[in-house]
Amino acid sequence: MRKNKVKPVSGDTLSRLNRIKPATNILFNLMFLIVALACFLPIIFIFMISITDNNIIRTEGYKIFVTARTFSGDAYSYLWSQRQTILHALWVSVYVTVIGTVLGVLLTSLMGYVLSRTEHRLNNFLTILVFIPMVFGGGMSASYVINSQLLHLSDTMWILILPLAVSSFNVTIARTFFRTTIPDGIIESAKIDGASQWTVFFQIILPISKPVLATIGLFLAFGYWNDWFQAQLYISDSRLHSLQAMLNAMQNNLEYLTKNPSASASITDLKRNMPQESVRMAIAFVVAVPIACVYPFFQKYFISGLTVGAVKG
Amino acid sequence: MQENKTPAKVQAQPAKKKRWWSKDDTELTILALPTTVWYILFCYLPMFGIILAFKDYKITPGANFFTSLFNSEWVAFENFKYFFGLRDFPQILRNTLLYNLVFIVLDIVLPVALAILISNIYSKRKSKTYQTLMFMPHFMSWVVVSYFVYAFLVTDKGLLNAIIRFFGGEAVPWYSTPGAWPVILIIMHVWKSIGYKMVVYLASITGIDNSLYEAAVLDGATKFQQARYITIPSLRPIIIMMFILAVGGIFSSDFGLFYQVSRGAQQPLTPMVSTLDVKVYQMLTSGTVSLGQTTAASLFQAVVGCITILSANAIVRKFDRSSALI
Numbered sequence: 001m002r003k004n005k006v007k008p009v010s011g012d013t014l015s016r017l018n019r020i021k022p023a024t025n026i027l028f029n030l031m032f033l034i035v036a037l038a039c040f041l042p043i044i045f046i047f048m049i050s051i052t053d054n055n056i057i058r059t060e061g062y063k064i065f066v067t068a069r070t071f072s073g074d075a076y077s078y079l080w081s082q083r084q085t086i087l088h089a090l091w092v093s094v095y096v097t098v099i100g101t102v103l104g105v106l107l108t109s110l111m112g113y114v115l116s117r118t119e120h121r122l123n124n125f126l127t128i129l130v131f132i133p134m135v136f137g138g139g140m141s142a143s144y145v146i147n148s149q150l151l152h153l154s155d156t157m158w159i160l161i162l163p164l165a166v167s168s169f170n171v172t173i174a175r176t177f178f179r180t181t182i183p184d185g186i187i188e189s190a191k192i193d194g195a196s197q198w199t200v201f202f203q204i205i206l207p208i209s210k211p212v213l214a215t216i217g218l219f220l221a222f223g224y225w226n227d228w229f230q231a232q233l234y235i236s237d238s239r240l241h242s243l244q245a246m247l248n249a250m251q252n253n254l255e256y257l258t259k260n261p262s263a264s265a266s267i268t269d270l271k272r273n274m275p276q277e278s279v280r281m282a283i284a285f286v287v288a289v290p291i292a293c294v295y296p297f298f299q300k301y302f303i304s305g306l307t308v309g310a311v312k313g
Numbered sequence: 314m315q316e317n318k319t320p321a322k323v324q325a326q327p328a329k330k331k332r333w334w335s336k337d338d339t340e341l342t343i344l345a346l347p348t349t350v351w352y353i354l355f356c357y358l359p360m361f362g363i364i365l366a367f368k369d370y371k372i373t374p375g376a377n378f379f380t381s382l383f384n385s386e387w388v389a390f391e392n393f394k395y396f397f398g399l400r401d402f403p404q405i406l407r408n409t410l411l412y413n414l415v416f417i418v419l420d421i422v423l424p425v426a427l428a429i430l431i432s433n434i435y436s437k438r439k440s441k442t443y444q445t446l447m448f449m450p451h452f453m454s455w456v457v458v459s460y461f462v463y464a465f466l467v468t469d470k471g472l473l474n475a476i477i478r479f480f481g482g483e484a485v486p487w488y489s490t491p492g493a494w495p496v497i498l499i500i501m502h503v504w505k506s507i508g509y510k511m512v513v514y515l516a517s518i519t520g521i522d523n524s525l526y527e528a529a530v531l532d533g534a535t536k537f538q539q540a541r542y543i544t545i546p547s548l549r550p551i552i553i554m555m556f557i558l559a560v561g562g563i564f565s566s567d568f569g570l571f572y573q574v575s576r577g578a579q580q581p582l583t584p585m586v587s588t589l590d591v592k593v594y595q596m597l598t599s600g601t602v603s604l605g606q607t608t609a610a611s612l613f614q615a616v617v618g619c620i621t622i623l624s625a626n627a628i629v630r631k632f633d634r635s636s637a638l639i
Contacts, residue, residue: 017530018526018527018530018536018539019433019435020433020536024433025433025434025435028430028431028433028434029434029436029439031430032427032430032431032434032439032440032443032447033443035427035443035447035507036442036443036446036447037446038504039446039447039448039449039450039504039507039508040446040449042461042464042465043449043453043461045461045464045465045472046460046461046464049464057470061469061470061471061474061475062464062470062471062472062475064472106347107347107348107351108348110344110345110347110348111345111348111349113344114341114342114344114345117341119337120337120338120341120342121333121334121335121338121342122338122341122342122345126345126349129349129352130352132356133352133356135561135618135619135622135623136360136615136616136618136619137356137359137360137615138356138358138359138360138361138362138363138611138612138615139359139363139593139608139611139612139614139615140590140593140594140597140611141365141593141596141597141604141607141608141610141611142359142360142362142363142365142608142611142612143355143359143362144597145359145362145365145370145378145604145608146354146358146359146361146362146378147355149372149378149381150358150377150378150379151354151358162351162354162355163355165351166348166351166352166355171348191337196340197337197340197341197344198340198343198344201344222452226452226453226454227454228454228455228456229568229569233594233597233598244454244456244457247456247457247460248456248573251456251459251460251576252577277470280460281460281464284457284460284461287454287456287457288453288457291452291453292449292452292453295448295449295452296445299444299445299448299512302509303512303513303516
């Protein structure tokens with residue numbers, strides 16, 4: 001290896017020279033394999049619980065490997081029998097995610113575009129308007145009072161959608177994108193041709209900004225899909241429960257039971273209706289799987305968004 | 314028509330500069346209007362709602378929010394006195410700060426270390442697979458994660474106790490052992506965020522100019538020296554930015570982690586798992602604590618959070634202007 005250095009070496013040879021030792025490579029691979037599995041296996045584990053017989057769970061605990069003896073599809077046939085509730089929750093999840101993402105992308109890119117036009121009279125004012133919430137906020141409590149008592153959004157679909165639609169972080173990403181990748185010439189020439197800003201934004205800017213719109217859209221879509229907090233705070237009507245909120249409410253009911261073991265009539269009722277262990281895990285699995293299947297395809301947009309966000313403008 | 318317009322516009326340009334307000338300004342303002350309204354409703358009205366913290370807020374029956382607000386009595390700092398006088402206030406503050414300090418250190422050290430290690434793996438395909446698998450927890454909501462944790466920790470059936478029993482130990486009732494929870498929560502935080510943070514750092518590592526490493530190899534630098542003198546210095550701006558953001562958030566906490574993973578932060582876990590956010594939430598939903606007192610608590614959090622982020626930024630700005638946030 002030392003001898004090679006005497007001759008001028010190409011970059012390719014160099015990078016081969018600069019590799020770690022094969023043994024180290026195997027060690028690193030092994031280490032990352034363990035970490036990666038630790039990140040991924042829990043989802044398999046709850047799937048295994050969901051297909052375990054409830055009697056076995058009660059007597060022998062959770063099983064990592066399900067055999068023919070311990071297998072039972074009861075949880076999923078129960079879910080199927082409850083499909084009305086579950087499909088409704090799925091509908092709420094999808095509805096909120098779709099409407100919220102579209103609305104959020106629109107509001108974010110509108111503001112991002114306006115902020116990227118530095119010649120705009122109100123540019124400084126709007127920049128400050130967007131910046132302040134990054135460092136200061138009214139807090140959970142004041143927001144709660146405003147949303148529920150002034151805007152009267154409790155127990156409506158809008159409380160699940162509106163508060164999450166815009167974030168200053170996303171607006172900054174959009175603004176940085178518009179400012180750095182869209183040449184001023186395009187906008188100038190469109191304006192010379194008599195286009196209004198409205199036309200410029202919808203006919204020119206949006207079509208050529210698909211990467212950043214996709215990134216922001218994905219941030220929002222995953223945020224909406226995974227949200228349970230809004231429902232926990234504002235929603236008492238179970239018809240407005242998304243999948244996450246349903247899963248959360250189920251757990252809250254269970255805690256309520258364990259805290260109040262005294263068996264009044266309504267509690268015995270609640271107890272009887274309480275889904276069994278395997279069913280709860282089955283629902284958790286059903287909630288987790290769509291995301292686990294989908295995110296690998298969108299991963300690169302996330303990374304690009306995070307690195308764009310790191311560029312300040 | 315078009316041709317007529319063009320020279321007219323060009324001529325109008327110098328004149329436009331003098332004009333205080335142009336058609337362009339109007340159009341842009343209209344475009345910004347919906348989002349501005351959103352900001353007013355969901356960011357600035359809550360800031361206005363902060364005055365609740367200085368009032369003994371009572372709902373006037375049949376009146377709207379503003380009437381109720383103005384009819385309520387001013388109480389100056391009574392609400393804050395209540396909050397600071399809470400018996401568990403020091404504990405909550407300690408939890409919030411200590412957890413965040415640990416998170417700040419681990420969130421920089423572990424992902425950077427792993428990013429450097431994974432960038433050295435021969436096979437790019439394997440490296441991509443590991444990254445994808447490690448990214449998964451980032452996309453799981455805390456509700457789902459709390460089910461994972463439950464399956465692992467629950468006393469009689471959980472996997473962890475099964476392992477402990479297999480090695481002849483005694484099963485531990487994790488959900489009523491407060492002492493174990495700092496470790497559990499730290500592990501869960503790292504578990505959920507490590508893949509995504511690693512990938513962010515890795516994206517910067519792949520952007521480093523390869524000739525730096527080539528020159529280092531020719532000079533006989535070891536892998537370790539390359540990491541020490543090339544990779545880490547190149548990552549400095551992004552590390553500093555992540556650091557400022559984390560320090561700025563030192564008084565806030567990931568509500569889902571502390572509330573969901575501990576299954577509602579109930580007794581006896583409360584002393585170890587409750588943070589400012591958890592406390593504010595519990596005050597808000599308790600029904601016994603007044604809205605004014607709750608708002609005082611969340612205002613305290615907002616103000617100290619704002620101070621920390623601005624001072625962290627100011628300090629960084631002093632040493633390295635270009636890495637500062639503002």
